[in-house]
Amino acid sequence: MADTDQLTVGVVRESEPGERRVALVPKLIERLVKRGLRVVVESGAGAGARLEDAVFERAGARIGDAWGADIVLKVAPPGEAELPRLREGSVLIGFLRPLSDVDRIAELEKAGITAFAVESIPRITRAQAMDALSSQSSVAGYRSVLLAAERLPRFFPMLTTAAGTMPPAKVLVLGAGVAGLQALATAKRLGAQTTGYDVRPEVAEQVRSVGANWLDLGIEAVGEGGYARELTEEERAGQQQRLTEAIGGFDVVITTALVPGRRAPTLVTAEAVRGMPAGGVVVDLAGETGGNCELTEPGREVVAHDVTICSPLNLPAEMPAHASELYARNLTELVELLVDAEGRLALDFSDEIVKGACVALGGREKKGES
Incomplete structure (x- = not known):
């Protein structure tokens, strides 16, 4: 894990031109904190959605280096300059375009990153609350x-x-x-x-x-x-x-x-x-x-x-305000699936949602991890 034994969730600022959404909104931070997670938000991450740093802080997040978190939440895929900022062994979640950007997925795996593409989440009843494709569509x-x-x-x-x-x-x-x-x-x-x-x-x-x-x-x-x-x-x-x-x-x-x-x-x-x-x-x-x-x-x-x-x-x-809120709910549901009751990372690849959404293993074997 990152700085402490407490699992950290990082929310980074989007760099793709025109992207104004943010991967997590303040109203959902408390929900993750109650699960024993620590939330770190990169300064300015919510600016496009009219969410100031102070709003995230009041919700219980810390403003700091979100790229070094155990679980990094994004909207768009990381750019070429951003890939090296991800820590080896961390988990990345976002719209990663696995079918059209196979080279980037290969780079993530080579860098030791385990990546979950929200567009690859199986379209089953149990995964409806995580269905970012539907919410953004x-x-x-x-x-x-x-x-x-x-x-x-x-x-x-x-x-x-x-x-x-x-x-x-x-x-x-x-x-x-x-x-x-x-x-x-x-x-x-x-x-x-x-x-x-x-x-x-x-x-x-x-x-x-x-x-x-x-x-x-x-x-x-x-x-x-x-x-x-x-x-x-x-x-x-x-x-x-x-x-x-x-x-x-x-x-x-x-x-x-x-x-x-x-x-x-x-x-x-x-x-x-x-x-x-x-x-x-x-x-x-x-x-x-x-x-x-x-x-x-x-x-x-x-x-x-x-x-x-x-x-x-x-x-x-x-429409970054409501689009971010819907997307944040999708990601929160997925993060909660990847974390056990003690707030530890627990990747259970026998779960069809976890298995289906995973597009890069980053050195892990599909046997689960706690």
């Missing part, structure tokens, strides 16, 4: 609708005025996972006419449960772990043709379709964009893996065929 889905509403040159709700009645905007959400359902629910609250689509037919009921219509294209692609499987070439061609025809009837299209470890499927073609109403908006939440729209430029906002195409890469960071 919910934030992204909500924010995506606000982004679209700001750029659409029309009202979202139907408005009746002395000058006439304005019809509601028509919003289509592609992908009915957590982000998609949150987008549909938010657009509905803003008064839009909403429609959802997913290649998994069993989610049609969930789409309708948030007040949206279901777009049935007659294609099913049920995969493992709650994700859609990759479509065959024939299925993809049929899906795109039907989608292209349908998209022309919507003012806003929000795309959320991802296949883990693969490039995002193209759902909105250039032809589909061309068929949208002038002033239409596409918000592509799959930009990090290439995007669902053929005309997407990841991280940028472009206009094509008089349609605005936005591809934000980190929407949760634009």
